[in-house]
Amino acid sequence: MSSYSQTAKPAKKKQANAVQSAPCRKKGAEIVVDALEREGVEVVFGYPGGAIIDVFDMLNQSDKFQFILTRHEQGAMHMAEGYARATGKVGCVIVTSGPGATNTVTGLADAMMDSTPIVVISGQVASHLIGNDAFQEADVVGITRPVTKHNYLVKNIQELPQLLKNTFHIARTGRQGPALIDIPKDIQKQTLENYVYPSEPALPGYRIQTKPAAENVAKAWEMIYSSKRPLIYAGGGVINSNAADELFVLATKANIPVTTTLMGLGAFPETHPLSLHMLGMHGTVYANKAVQACDCLIAVGSRFDDRVTGKISEFAPHAKIIHMDIDPSSISKNVAVDVDLIGDVKEILTMLNPLAKRCDADEWLMQVEDWKKKHPLRYKKHGDSEEILPQELIEEINKAANDDAIVASEVGQHQMWAAQHFAFTRPRTWITSGGLGTMGFGFPAAIGAQRAFPGRQVILIAGDGSIQMNIQELATAAYYNLPVKVIILNNGWLGMVRQWQDLFYGKNYSATELTRPGGDGSPGDWKAAEYLPRFDILAQAYGCWGRSVSQRSELDGALKECLAAEGPAILEVKVSREENVYPMVPAGASLNQIMDGMA
Numbered sequence: 001m002s003s004y005s006q007t008a009k010p011a012k013k014k015q016a017n018a019v020q021s022a023p024c025r026k027k028g029a030e031i032v033v034d035a036l037e038r039e040g041v042e043v044v045f046g047y048p049g050g051a052i053i054d055v056f057d058m059l060n061q062s063d064k065f066q067f068i069l070t071r072h073e074q075g076a077m078h079m080a081e082g083y084a085r086a087t088g089k090v091g092c093v094i095v096t097s098g099p100g101a102t103n104t105v106t107g108l109a110d111a112m113m114d115s116t117p118i119v120v121i122s123g124q125v126a127s128h129l130i131g132n133d134a135f136q137e138a139d140v141v142g143i144t145r146p147v148t149k150h151n152y153l154v155k156n157i158q159e160l161p162q163l164l165k166n167t168f169h170i171a172r173t174g175r176q177g178p179a180l181i182d183i184p185k186d187i188q189k190q191t192l193e194n195y196v197y198p199s200e201p202a203l204p205g206y207r208i209q210t211k212p213a214a215e216n217v218a219k220a221w222e223m224i225y226s227s228k229r230p231l232i233y234a235g236g237g238v239i240n241s242n243a244a245d246e247l248f249v250l251a252t253k254a255n256i257p258v259t260t261t262l263m264g265l266g267a268f269p270e271t272h273p274l275s276l277h278m279l280g281m282h283g284t285v286y287a288n289k290a291v292q293a294c295d296c297l298i299a300v301g302s303r304f305d306d307r308v309t310g311k312i313s314e315f316a317p318h319a320k321i322i323h324m325d326i327d328p329s330s331i332s333k334n335v336a337v338d339v340d341l342i343g344d345v346k347e348i349l350t351m352l353n354p355l356a357k358r359c360d361a362d363e364w365l366m367q368v369e370d371w372k373k374k375h376p377l378r379y380k381k382h383g384d385s386e387e388i389l390p391q392e393l394i395e396e397i398n399k400a401a402n403d404d405a406i407v408a409s410e411v412g413q414h415q416m417w418a419a420q421h422f423a424f425t426r427p428r429t430w431i432t433s434g435g436l437g438t439m440g441f442g443f444p445a446a447i448g449a450q451r452a453f454p455g456r457q458v459i460l461i462a463g464d465g466s467i468q469m470n471i472q473e474l475a476t477a478a479y480y481n482l483p484v485k486v487i488i489l490n491n492g493w494l495g496m497v498r499q500w501q502d503l504f505y506g507k508n509y510s511a512t513e514l515t516r517p518g519g520d521g522s523p524g525d526w527k528a529a530e531y532l533p534r535f536d537i538l539a540q541a542y543g544c545w546g547r548s549v550s551q552r553s554e555l556d557g558a559l560k561e562c563l564a565a566e567g568p569a570i571l572e573v574k575v576s577r578e579e580n581v582y583p584m585v586p587a588g589a590s591l592n593q594i595m596d597g598m599a
C-alpha cells in the first residue's frame with residue numbers, strides 16, 4: 001500500500017441487501033422508499049411535483065436517508081454526481097414528470113460521459129394518460145435513452161421491485177453510469193400483495209468481464225519489457241475503480257512515468273517524480289512530448305478522447321498501445337490498440353503488479369526529466385503589479401487548501417488553470433465535468449461532495465459565467481449549511497470562448513463579454529469595467545459570507561478569511577482580464593503543435 005492511500009473506502013462490490021423479509025403488502029410509493037433503504041442510499045437529491053407526490057408522501061417516513069431539496073432539478077443531478085464522484089457510491093435523484101424530468105437531461109448526459117453512477121427516479125403521468133399530451137407529460141424514456149446506460153418505464157406494479165433492483169445494479173456495475181426509472185402515478189398508488197425486494201438483478205443479457213484474458217496479460221508484459229520508452233496514460237477509470245494504489249505500485253515498481261487525463265487527476269500523485277501531469281489540449285509540454293516519443297503507451301481506464309489525442313492520425317506515432325478498460329466498446333474505438341486488457345482496472349493491476357519489475361528505461365527517464373526542466377508549466381508574471389493573475393491565484397489556493405481538500409470546478413479557463421496549477425495527490429479530490437464540459441456543474445457538484453464529507457474542506461473554483469448557471473443552489477448550500485467555499489475567478493468574460501476568438505477568430509469578441517466596459521471602453525480596462533452581478537452582496541443576500549477583491553495585496557487575507565468562514569462562502573477575485581490558458585494544442589492539431597504562450 002502506497003502512502004498515497006485512497007481517501008474513500010472502495011465501494012462495496014455488492015451492496016448488502018437488508019435481509020429479505022417475508023412477503024408483505026406495500027404500495028408502489030412505499031416500495032420505492034424500501035428499495036432506497038435496501039440499496040444503502042443515505043442521501044437523495046431532488047424536487048417534488050404532482051406526478052411524484054405519492055413517493056414524496058412516503059419519503060419522510062424513512063430515517064435511513066436524508067432528502068435534500070434543491071432549487072432546480074439540474075442542481076439535484078450535479079449534486080448527486082458530486083456525491084457519487086467523492087464517495088464512489090451511487091448518487092440518487094427523485095423528480096417529477098415533464099419539466100422535472102427534462103431538467104435532468106444535462107446531468108444524465110454529463111454522468112454518462114464521465115461514467116458516474118447515478119439513479120434517477122422520475123414520476124410519470126398515470127398509465128392511461130400516457131400518449132395523451134397530458135399535463136406535464138414528456139416521453140422521458142425516449143428523451144433520456146441516449147443519455148442513460150439504461151432506462152425503464154414501469155408498466156405494472158408487479159415489475160416495479162425487480163426494475164428498481166436492476167436500475168441500481170446497472171448504475172453501479174461495469175462502466176458505471178446513469179440509469180433512470182420512470183414510474184407512472186397510478187403505479188405509485190397501487191398495492192402489491194406479495195412484495196419481496198429481489199436479492200439479485202434479472203438482466204440475462206448484461207454481462208461484465210472483470211478479468212482480462214491471461215494470454216493478453218502475458219503479451220502486455222512482453223510489450224512493456226521489450227520497450228525502451230514506456231509511458232502510462234491514466235484516466236478517470238482508475239479513480240472509478242478505486243485503483244490509484246495499484247497504479248502507484250505498477251508505476252513505481254516498473255519505473256514508468258505517468259501522465260493523466262483531466263478526469264484522471266489525482267489517480268497518481270502529481271508531486272511524485274514520475275508524474276508528468278496532464279496531457280492533451282491544455283496538458284504540459286513534457287507530457288505531450290512524452291506521448292509523441294514513447295514506444296509503449298499503457299492506457300489505464302482512459303478512452304482516447306479527442307481533447308487528449310489531438311489529431312488522431314498523428315497521436316503517439318511510435319507506440320505500441322496496451323489498453324486496460326472495463327468497457328469492451330471503448331477498445332480500438334478511437335485509436336487502434338495492440339493489446340487489450342478488458343476488465344476492472346483494479347483487478348487487472350492486481351494481476352499485473354506481482355510480476356512487475358524495473359524497466360530498463362534510464363535513458364528515457366533522463367530525456368523526460370530534461371523536457372520537464374526545459375518546458376515547465378509557466379506563465380508570464382506581471383512583476384509588481386497589483387493585478388491578480390489567475391494562475392497565481394490557483395497556486396495560492398493550492399497553498400492554502402487542506403491536504404484532503406476536495407476541489408471542484410466549473411468549466412472554462414479557470415477549470416484548466418485549476419487542473420494545471422493545483423497539485424492533486426489523491427483520488428476523488430478533483431471533481432469536474434470532463435466529457436460533456438457542463439458549465440453549471442461545479443457548484444452543485446461541490447455541494448454534493450460536501451454533503452458526502454461534511455467535515456472536509458470543499459473548494460469550488462468557478463468562472464463568473466459558469467457560476468451563474470446554477471447560482472440558485474446557494475440557497476440549498478445555505479439551507480443545509482453545507483459550507484462550500486466558492487472562489488470565482490472573475491475576468492468579466494466567457495473566458496475560454498474569448499480565448500478561442502482571440503487566437504482563431506481575429507479577436508472578434510462576439511457575445512462573450514459579461515461586464516459593461518467602463519473607463520476608456522477598451523476590454524482591457526479591467527479596473528473600470530462594471531462587473532455584474534455584485535457576487536459579494538449576492539452571497540450576503542443568501543446569508544453567506546461574501547467578499548470581493550481585485551488587488552494582489554488583499555488576496556492572502558481574503559483567501560484565509562474565506563476558507564475559515566463557518567458556512568458557505570463566496571470570494572470573488574477580479575483577475576487579469578485577458579489572460580489565456582497555455583500550453584494549448586489547437587483543436588484538431590497534432591500534439592506536436594503545442595503553443596506555450598511564452599513568445
Ligand SMILES: Cc1ncc(C[n+]2csc(CCOP(=O)(O)OP(=O)(O)O)c2C)c(N)n1
Pocket residue numbers: 410411412413414415437438439440462463464465466467489491493494495496497
Ligand atoms: C452549458 C454550457 N454552455 C456553453 C458552454 C461553452 N463554454 C465553454 S467554456 C465557456 C466560458 C466559461 O466562462 P466562465 O465560466 O466565466 O469561465 P472562464 O472561461 O472565463 O474561466 C463557454 C461558454 C459550455 N461549456 N457549457
